[in-house]
Amino acid sequence: MKDMLMNIESRYERGLAKLREIDGEAGERVLESLDGIAPDFARYLIEFPFGDIYSRPSLDLKSREIAVVAALTALGNAAPQLKVHIQGAINVGVTRAEVVETIMQMAVYAGFPAALNGLTVAKEVFAQGAKQ
Structure with a gap:
């Protein structure tokens, strides 16, 4: 039982560290909400x-x-999560151009409305000073 509890704690600690690495304060705000x-x-x-x-x-x-930016764009109904993950993508080295190309690629598989919505979200993130 003790090993199981230690594994659960390590999953949480490992996950929290990864969340902070990717999303920083935005991830913390999601948890707080x-x-x-x-x-x-x-x-x-x-x-x-x-x-x-x-x-x-x-x-x-x-x-x-x-992959997450592509999936959330394709869903077409996850703008808040897409916003967080576009910033997360930029945080881990994805360029703005790569974000835009990923979202544009989704027009082929998820349709133009999903891609347009994704591009609108990307524009908002970029306007908020998403670091490059």
Whole structure:
């Protein structure tokens, strides 16, 4: 039982470190927004996506964030999350041009409306001074 608890803590700690590496303060704000309503969900968000998936060695963070930007663009209904992940992509070395090309590529698979919405979100992130 003690080993299981230690593994859970390491998942959380590993996930929190990865979240901070990618999203910085934006990730912290997402977690804080869940405090009053679903703190357990915040823990799941840290442990599974960031502690388990993002921490795997086969893809670097730049590749992972490009994939996430593509997926969120294709969904077409995840603008707040897309905003956070565009900034996260830039934080880990994706250029603005690469973000734009990734979103444009989604027009082929998810349609022009999804790509237009994604480009609108990217424009907002860039206007807010997203570091390059």
